[in-house]
Amino acid sequence: MTRVGLYPGTFDPIHNGHTDIIGRAVKLVDKLVIGVAINAGKGPLFTLEERVAILRSETEHLGDRAEIIVQPFEGLLIHFAREIGAAVIVRGLRAVADFEYEFQMTAMNQQLEREIETVFLMADPRHQAISSKLVKEIAQLGGDVTRFTSPRVKDALMAKVAAG
Numbered sequence: 001m002t003r004v005g006l007y008p009g010t011f012d013p014i015h016n017g018h019t020d021i022i023g024r025a026v027k028l029v030d031k032l033v034i035g036v037a038i039n040a041g042k043g044p045l046f047t048l049e050e051r052v053a054i055l056r057s058e059t060e061h062l063g064d065r066a067e068i069i070v071q072p073f074e075g076l077l078i079h080f081a082r083e084i085g086a087a088v089i090v091r092g093l094r095a096v097a098d099f100e101y102e103f104q105m106t107a108m109n110q111q112l113e114r115e116i117e118t119v120f121l122m123a124d125p126r127h128q129a130i131s132s133k134l135v136k137e138i139a140q141l142g143g144d145v146t147r148f149t150s151p152r153v154k155d156a157l158m159a160k161v162a163a164g
Contacts, residue, residue, distance in 0.1 A: 005029035005119075006086040008077055010037045011051050012044040013157055014058055015135050015148050017127035021092040022059055024121050026066040033084050034059065038074040045136055045160055048072055058150060077105075078112045086116060094123045094131075 007025055011018060011034075026032050036051050044051070055070045062068055073080040081089055089109070091102050106118045123130075135148050139157045146154060 002030045003028075003088070004031045004033065004084060004086045005088045005090050006033050006035055006077075006081050006084060007090040008035035008037060008073070008080070010039055010042055010044060010132065011055055012042070012046050012132050013051070013135060013149065013153050014055055015127075015130050015132060015153070016150070017092065017094070017123055017130040019058060019150070020124050020127050021090065021121050022068075023062060025090045026062050026068065028090070028119065029066055029088065031067040031069065032090075033086065034068065034070045035073045035077070035080055035084075036070060038072055046156070050156070054153060054156060057152060076112070078109045078116065081116050082113060089116060089118045091118060091120050092123050093120050094128045 005025055005028060007022060009018065022032070022034065034055055036048065036055060038048055046054070052070050052072060059068050059070070071084070077089065091106075093099055093102060102118075102120065109116065109118065130148050135145050136157070138148075139145050139161045145157060149157065
């Protein structure tokens with residue numbers, strides 16, 4: 001039986017904290033679906049297609065550990081998890097504020113679907129302060145995001161910022 005995990009997010013852009021969680025999640029499952037949330041309300045900098053392409057490129061080196069599928073989704077996370085046959089939802093935790101939000105989400109998801117577990121992976125201390133929002137803000141204000149993203153993501157981010 002194939003154990004399927006789901007790692008959801010907006011990934012706008014993917015940063016080193018995300019790739020750390022993905023690299024650790026593939027040790028726990030046979031197949032990891034990276035669910036790219038379609039969330040126009042967040043006003044993403046990158047288009048859905050760009051985020052999917054970047055994620056595929058950034059995770060392709062992990063394909064020897066587990067099958068990785070990058071797939072957009074819209075609507076309730078738990079519905080998407082059921083649709084793909086996920087046994088676990090993988091979430092990263094950086095700080096207490098993350099825990100409070102994730103605790104509520106997990107409780108609600110348990111009410112909707114008791115058979116899907118949520119697994120929390122603590123962020124590596126080097127990545128605890130990183131968020132996509134802050135990475136974008138640093139780039140937009142002319143700062144260096146080298147420590148927070150891969151070179152490919154940095155280049156894509158700087159090109160987006162330059163294009164306005």
